[in-house]
Amino acid sequence: MRKLLNDPRGVVREMLEGQVDLNPGQALLRDEDVVVRASLPEPGARGVAVLSGGGSGHEPAHAGYVGAGMLHAAVAGDVFTSPSVDAVLAAIRAAAGPAGAVLVVKNYTGDRLNFGLAAELARAEGIPAEVVVVADDVALRDTVEPARRRGIDGTVLVHKVAGAAAATGLPLEAVVAEARAAATAIGTMGVALGACTVPAAGRPGFSLEEGEAELGLGIHGEQGVRRVALRSADALVEAILDTVLADASLGAGERVALLVNGLGGTPPMELAVVARQALALLRARGLVVERAWFGNLLTALEMPGASLTVMRLDDALLERLDAPTDAPAWPGSGRIAAARNLVGTAAAPVVETERPATPGGEAVRRAVLAAATALEAAEERLTALDSAAGDGDLGISMSRGAAALRILPDTAWAEAPSALLRMGEALRRAIAGSSGPFYATALLRAARGLPDAPGAGDWSRALTAAVEAIAEMGGARPGDRTMLDALHPAAETFAKALDAGRAPAAAWGEAVRAARAGAEATAVMRPRLGRASYLGDRALGTPDAGAAAAVIWLDALTPQFAE
CATH class of the missing domain: 1.25.40.340 (DhaL domain)
Structure with a gap:
């Protein structure tokens, strides 16, 4: 195993310390692996708080999205392991007040149990708390019912919508409603070209033969729904989008946002190639791509691969995506041109003469x-x-x-x-x-x-x-x-x-x-x-x-x- 680490048992804390050291708008709880906004008002003056988290190894999620306009706090568990109930409860106490808290949780048993119990304990202390579950993995559409699908990379868009809604001063019920609407508007599917190595394990989670890929995977280093022959980037993008669009019944004339997410080991060059084809296919099918982002937004350590998230948009969701945020990992406005901009270049004219070759x-x-x-x-x-x-x-x-x-x-x-x-x-x-x-x-x-x-x-x-x-x-x-x-x-x-x-x-x-x-x-x-x-x-x-x-x-x- 070759990783720039010290002791694998201390990697999460050291990672969060580096995160906070580099971002003065964030603070780290002394006794828990929780990142919060650095300048929160007194509890009585706080609006609705938006929290999220889960296992580490998904950086820049979740701590990278702590900032005005997005999350108020992020809770980090060990690599690919849900954080404890006590850590989540400490985050709620540190970030929320009487207005309450929204906990955005990816649909994994450990996260649902620990965040859910923490929400119950917070309510007992007088802090209203509601859980919003994200289950956007459409690769499981033929395997499990929609409510049991995994939550994966589209969760980042739910963070943005919920954080923007909370920033307007809406009450808890309204923020929860907007977050759930965002969660139901997204579909995600990914492909991996190799495995990642959990530091504590010291070896890859699975192996692929040359010319193979894992299609429809989660974000914890596991294998996909099926193993397929490695195809061109364009062919893989088409296979993924076929599934995502069919699952959402998205058709010509509808407005969407696109998220092209790297899983940690895919260079920007390849992600841009994927984004190019994804935009082309969506437009060819008559969809109006209002916003698009690409980059490493929610990863699986150093796994080579990418995922595509498509969000069905309306004016309300678009307004939330466009709202300002200073969260350090948010990738920007996402505004794109309606079509590729191509311009000519001036060049010296080549004069062709019609004369026989010597x-x-x-x-x-x-x-x-x-x-x-x-x-x-x-x-x-x-x-x-x-x-x-x-x-x-x-x-x-x-x-x-x-x-x-x-x-x-x-x-x-x-x-x-x-x-x-x-x-x-x-x-x-x-x-x-x-x-x-x-x-x-x-x-x-x-x-x-x-x-x-x-x-x-x-x-x-x-x-x-x-x-x-x-x-x-x-x-x-x-x-x-x-x-x-x-x-x-x-x-x-x-x-x-x-x-x-x-x-x-x-x-x-x-x-x-x-x-x-x-x-x-x-x-x-x-x-x-x-x-x-x-x-x-x-x-x-x-x-x-x-x-x-x-x-x-x-x-x-x-x-x-x-x-």
Whole structure:
């Protein structure tokens, strides 16, 4: 188990201490794991208090939602374990007064029992208390009756509605009614790509084979309703929304809010991909998405996965969602555009000329397509090499570059110099990171002075110019463990072989062998530039991915010099 913890038995208290330390609007009860608003008035001056809580491991829930406009207090149990009755009662005493308290509880037996008994004890002390149960897990629609479903991530929206209602000064009965209306307006379903590890257990709660996912899971590290083959993000989103919308009988013209929730181990990149498809599907089905949020809002430790909550809206619910709050974990207004905003970009016009391709241009096209095929075939290998000492994106970058070269129009290949210029433009746009600018600059420099029908000597000078351009731009030299360790010996060997009277094909063969030797030598070079330099000696043992890519496309050009 690898976790940034001290003693697992003390993790909840230490977590709450950090939470409160970072949020001056919150306070921590000295004797209980309860976070309350820091500046509550005297009990007699308090309005209705809204409380929630449950087991820990769902951060930022529940303490992250303590603040004006949302919760007055949050009670934390051990990881995935309901808090005690005494802890809940202490929270009620600390946050509520004669106006009473609303306890928002997720539909689990432990939470219902402990919060329910605490509410009874509070009533006996003269504090009116009502429990609102959230049961939004539609994955269980074919398994149990609606009242017995689990409460999961849609609970965050109930917190917001109940807190906003209480902030207006409404009496207890009215706040309870609004909270229950919010609870019945939501449906949620999730998918997990792996398990989480409870600190006290020290091992994952279940295991998945490669290519599997758990569909319809709760928030306590348990398995889902069923195990399915892992599909694309778009397909999983569609399967989830089909269930959520069918359960709520939501149809065209209705207004909804969308919550895309990460379960703790899913990066924002993936959540945004999920949100994109969810918005597209809801709109395609005629629903009006008034508000939408995404992020880690109610998690299951570090579980990789996501859930989707859809809330049927009316004006009253929308007003509560829009009400201000300073709760630190609330993700903002949720206001979105009615459709994706796309704007054009200014670019230098490309003037296409209708003229037949020269032999030089046709030769470039054949060579480039051969190089593109070779790079596409090597994507997996380049990804593995780049992952060992970089960020692992070179394989897909080279494949994107190859695809961009394939779709250049016929007019791009009219003659050799213009072909190189158009190739540079295509690679500049297709390849991000450092590879795109390096190759684009190299091609621009190589095109200078290149005749329309270049011979072997012209190509040699162009390759030398390209290598010099890369060196100037990146500040690298041979021996720094970069693509230059393949390109520089190739250019130098090709020029010397031609000067010695070798035939172009033989000279190019020598150049490729020199490039390959240079690339292999990078495995024992200590990197001096780029991401690999951050690893120091840990990068040793694996050839540089950029140098390996250069060898691949250099080798693919070999047949062109035999013609």
